[in-house]
Amino acid sequence: MIPNMEPFTRSVDLLSGAIAADAVVEDRRVADLHGYYLDDSGAEPDRIIYRLYAVPVPEANSELQCSTTVIEPGRIGREYHMTKGHFHAHRDRSEVYLGLAGDGLLILATEDGRHRVEPIRKGSLSYVPGGWAHRSVNIGDEPLAFFAVYVGDAGHDYATVAEHGFPVRVIQGDDGVPLVMEHPGHRR
Amino acid sequence: MIPNMEPFTRSVDLLSGAIAADAVVEDRRVADLHGYYLDDSGAEPDRIIYRLYAVPVPEANSELQCSTTVIEPGRIGREYHMTKGHFHAHRDRSEVYLGLAGDGLLILATEDGRHRVEPIRKGSLSYVPGGWAHRSVNIGDEPLAFFAVYVGDAGHDYATVAEHGFPVRVIQGDDGVPLVMEHPGHRR
Numbered sequence: 338m339i340p341n342m343e344p345f346t347r348s349v350d351l352l353s354g355a356i357a358a359d360a361v362v363e364d365r366r367v368a369d370l371h372g373y374y375l376d377d378s379g380a381e382p383d384r385i386i387y388r389l390y391a392v393p394v395p396e397a398n399s400e401l402q403c404s405t406t407v408i409e410p411g412r413i414g415r416e417y418h419m420t421k422g423h424f425h426a427h428r429d430r431s432e433v434y435l436g437l438a439g440d441g442l443l444i445l446a447t448e449d450g451r452h453r454v455e456p457i458r459k460g461s462l463s464y465v466p467g468g469w470a471h472r473s474v475n476i477g478d479e480p481l482a483f484f485a486v487y488v489g490d491a492g493h494d495y496a497t498v499a500e501h502g503f504p505v506r507v508i509q510g511d512d513g514v515p516l517v518m519e520h521p522g523h524r525r
Numbered sequence: 526m527i528p529n530m531e532p533f534t535r536s537v538d539l540l541s542g543a544i545a546a547d548a549v550v551e552d553r554r555v556a557d558l559h560g561y562y563l564d565d566s567g568a569e570p571d572r573i574i575y576r577l578y579a580v581p582v583p584e585a586n587s588e589l590q591c592s593t594t595v596i597e598p599g600r601i602g603r604e605y606h607m608t609k610g611h612f613h614a615h616r617d618r619s620e621v622y623l624g625l626a627g628d629g630l631l632i633l634a635t636e637d638g639r640h641r642v643e644p645i646r647k648g649s650l651s652y653v654p655g656g657w658a659h660r661s662v663n664i665g666d667e668p669l670a671f672f673a674v675y676v677g678d679a680g681h682d683y684a685t686v687a688e689h690g691f692p693v694r695v696i697q698g699d700d701g702v703p704l705v706m707e708h709p710g711h712r713r
Contacts, residue, residue, distance in 0.1 A: 339617045342654035344633045344641050349623065349648045351539065356650070392650065398586060399617040399655050399676060429527045429587040433674055435537065435623070445532045453532045460537045462544070462580065466530030467587050486621055486674040488587060 340395065347392055354405040354437050354482025356390035363389045365421070367413065372499065373421055374413040375506070385409055386418045400489030407482045408441065408475040415508040417515065422472025422503060424448070426492030429467035435484040436461035440477030442515070444503055445469040452504040454517055457483055470498055474507045476515040528583065535580055542593040542625050542670025544578035551577045553609070555601065560687065561609060562601040563694070573597055574606045588677030595670045596629065596663040603696040605703065610660025610691060612636070614680030617655035623672040624649035628665030630703070632691055633657040640692040642705055645671055658686055662695045664703040 348357040368382035387408040394400045411418045422444070425432070434443065434457060441457035447468055455463050457473055461483075465471045475481035502520055510516040536545040556570035575596040582588045599606045610632070613620070622631065622645060629645035635656055643651050645661055649671075653659045663669035690708055698704040 339656035340654060342619075342652075344631075344643055344654060344657055345652050346631075346643045347650040347652075349650050351625075351648045392652070394619070394652065399615075400619050401589075401621050401652075401674060401676065403621055403650060403652070427587075431530075431582070431588050431677070433589050433591055435672060437539075443532075443534075455532055455534045460539045462535040462537050462591060464530075464533050464535075464580070464582065464589075464591075466528060466532060468527035469532055484623060486589060488589065488676065489619070 340397065340399065349405060349484065351437050353480070354390070354407040356392065356405055360390040360392055363391070365389070370421060374416050376414045380413045387420055394489060396490050396492070398488065398490045402487050402489055402491070403485070405437070405482060405484050406473065407480050408473060409480055410475055410478050412509055417474050417476050417507050417509065419474040419507065420472050421495055422470055422498045424470045424494040424497055425467070425487070426494045427490060430488040430491035431467055432465040432471065432485060432487035432491065434461070434463040434465065437482040437484060439475060439479050439481030441481040442474045442476055442507055444472045444474060444505060444507065446503050448497070450504055457481060470503070472503055476507060528585065528587065530582070537593060537672065539625050541668070542578070542595040544580065544593055548578040548580055551579070553577070558609060562604050564602045568601045575608055582677060584678050584680070586676065586678045590675050590677055590679070591673070593625070593670060593672050594661065595668050596661060597668055598663055598666050600697055605662050605664050605695050605697065607662040607695065608660050609683055610658055610686045612658045612682040612685055613655070613675070614682045615678060618676040618679035619655055620653040620659065620673060620675035620679070622649070622651040622653065625670040625672060627663060627667050627669030629669040630662045630664055630695055632660045632662060632693060632695065634691050636685070638692055642693070645669060658691070660691055664695060
C-alpha cells in the first residue's frame with residue numbers, strides 16, 4: 338500500500354519562482370492561449386505569457402503535485418496576462434497557492450456561475466476548494482510568481498473553461514487601474 | 526461529492542513563518558518533548574522549542590492541510606532543537622516542505638530502520654513520501670521556518686516515534702559542527 342518512493346529535495350528561488358534541477362519547464366505563449374482573450378490579434382504569437390515549473394510525482398491520490406507559475410507582466414488588448422485556468426478533473430480535489438512575488442488576482446468560479454476574487458502577493462496563502470475553477474492574473478508591473486500544491490490525482494479539465502470562459506475578466510480601466518468585469522458571454 | 530467550501534486567503538510572513546488572522550497557533554515546549562531528548566534535565570521546562578501555525582480544513586482525502594513551523598535556535602544538551610516527528614496515521618500519505626528561513630535538517634525514517642537526511646533552508650522543496658516519518662532540526666543560529674502541506678486525511682502517528690525514536694540524532698560536535706549520529710537505542 339505504501340508507494341516505493343524516496344525522499345527528495347528541489348530548490349525553489351523564492352524571488353523569481355524558478356525551480357532548479359530536473360523540474361519540468363513549460364512555456365505558455367500567446368498562441369497557446371488563442372481563444373482565451375477577447376482579442377489577441379495585436380499580440381506577437383511567440384510572446385511568453387507564463388512559465389510553469391513542475392515537480393511531477395505519480396498521479397496518485399496520496400501524492401502531492403508541486404509547481405511554481407511565473408506570469409510575465411503585460412496585457413493582451415486591455416486584458417492582463419493570465420493563465421488558462423481549469424477545473425480539476427476530479428472535481429472535489431483542492432489546491433493551495435503560496436504567493437512569492439508580484440501583484441496578482443486569483444479568479445475562482447464554480448460551474449453554476451459563482452465567482453470569487455482573491456489576492457496573490459508575497460506570502461498570500463490561497464485555498465482553492467474542490468469545485469472551483471482557478472485562474473491567476475498578473476495585474477502588476479513585475480512577474481507574478483506563486484508556489485502551488487494540489488492533490489496528486491486531481492487532474493486538469495481545461496475544456497470546460499475553454500468552452501465557457503470565466504464569469505469575469507480582468508481588464509485595465511481607462512485610469513490604468515485593474516477592473517474585474519462581468520463577462521457577458523459567460524453562461525448562466 | 527464536492528465539499529461545500531468557500532475559497533479563502535491567509536497571510537504568511539515569508540521571513541518569520543508566522544501566519545496571520547485565524548490560524549491555530551500551538552507551542553511545543555521542553556516539557557512537551559520530555560522523553561524525546563537524551564537528557565533534558567538542564568533545560569527550562571517552559572522554554573518554547575517550536576511553534577506551529579495551522580490553517581485547518583476538513584480531514585478529508587481531497588483537502589490539503591497547510592501549516593508553518595518555526596523552530597527556535599538552541600540545544601537540549603548536545604541535541605539541537607527539533608520537532609517530535611511523526612508518521613502519518615495513513616501511512617501512504619505524502620507531505621511537502623518549503624523552507625522559508627534558517628538552516629535545518631529534515632530527518633526521515635522508515636519503519637524498517639532506513640533513514641535519510643535532507644536540507645531545509647530558504648527555498649528548499651522537500652518531498653516526504655508515504656511511509657517516511659519526518660522530523661525537522663534547527664542546526665543554525667536563527668529560527669528555522671518552513672511551510673508544509675499534507676494530504677487532508679493523513680493524520681498523525683506520534684506514538685511509533687515516541688516509542689522507538691529515530692535511527693539517528695543530530696548533535697553538536699566538539700568543534701561546534703552538527704553531527705548526524707546513529708542512535709544506539711533504535712530498534713533494528
